[in-house]
Amino acid sequence: MELRILGCSGGEADGERLTGLLVNGCVAIDAGSITAALSVDEQVLIQHVFLSHSHLDHICTLPFFTKNIFGRTHEAVEIHALPETLDALRRHLFNDELWPDFSVIPSPNDPTIRYTEIQDEQTYDVCGLQITPIRVNHLVPCVGYKVDDGKNAFIFTSDTAETDRIWEVANATPNLRMIITEASFPNEQAWLAEASKHLTPARLGAELQKLRPRIPVRVYHLTPGDRATMLPQLLALHDDRISLLAQDERLSW
Ligand SMILES: [Zn+2]
Ligand SMILES: [Zn+2]
Incomplete structure (x- = not known):
């Protein structure tokens, strides 16, 4: 499996890219950086988001991804998400006001993108990968993903x-090589983490008590202006599983 970190919402403030992963060149997980990180030729190879x-x-x-691939793909790109997420895309983004509705362009029978509803804990087989959404605890309906190529x-x-639940799934996955998880605000802003349903370093430390030993934990989503405050707080956890995720990083197993 080839995993490429397109953006991780927490790198250096300059040139910061938002959250997105690319697996085996053909599956994007989240779309915060597809057009910022990839050439158009690479974007055209993405079949599932x-x-x-x-x-x-x-x-x-x-939106920019749909425009870049328009007319350059044979099949519609499938956008997989919870029903509530797809509803938000339809109502607020691909609504012809903010961006054209590429789910009916060039025609409803031959669109550029196709919406596919997912359910948590169902496994989807795409591009030789088994992808399983697992419900997490955020301000809006949200899933994490387990991505497994069989090895x-x-x-x-x-x-x-x-x-x-996602820690239970992690502990029940014998071939797990890595967890990517978040820390968004410094410990002093626990109130803000609470209000926006994110973690601080201290709360991440408590979460990691639920994870079995020796699994590398890669942290993303630090608020760029708070990195200098948060890095010592992450170090203070004295958990050698933890390191920061980096934009443009490539991992393979
Ligand atoms: Zn969010
Ligand atoms: Zn986010």
Whole structure:
């Protein structure tokens, strides 16, 4: 499995890209950076996009992606997401006001993108991967994903406050190679993390008590202006599983 980190909403402030992963060149998970990180030739190879939730930092390049691939693909790109997420896309983004409705362009029978509803804990087989959404705890309906090619697996929790199920799934995945999870605000802003359903370093530390040992934990979604405050707070957890995820990083198993 080839995993490419297109953006991780928490790199250096300059040139910061928003959340998105690319698996085996053909499956995008979240769409915060597709058009910022990939050439058009690479974008055309994406056949499936799995969205975790509707927040802009996870979907904002979808409009430009649809325009870039328009007329250059044989099949519609499938946009997989929870019904509530697809509803938000239809009502607020691809509504002909903010962007043309590419789910009926060039025609309803031959569109550029096709919406596919997902359900948590169903497994979807695409591009040789088994992709399983797992419900997490965020301000809007949100899923993380387990991605498994039969030999190796990783889990992306997406944005979440305290949650249990995804850690249970992680502990029941023997071939798990990595968890990608979030820390969004410094410990001093626990109130803001609570209100927006995110984690602080201290709360991440408590969450990781639920995860079995020796699984690398890669952290994303730090607020760029708060990195200097948050890095010592992450180090203070004294958990050697933890390191930061990096934009443009490529991993393979
Ligand atoms: Zn969010
Ligand atoms: Zn986010």
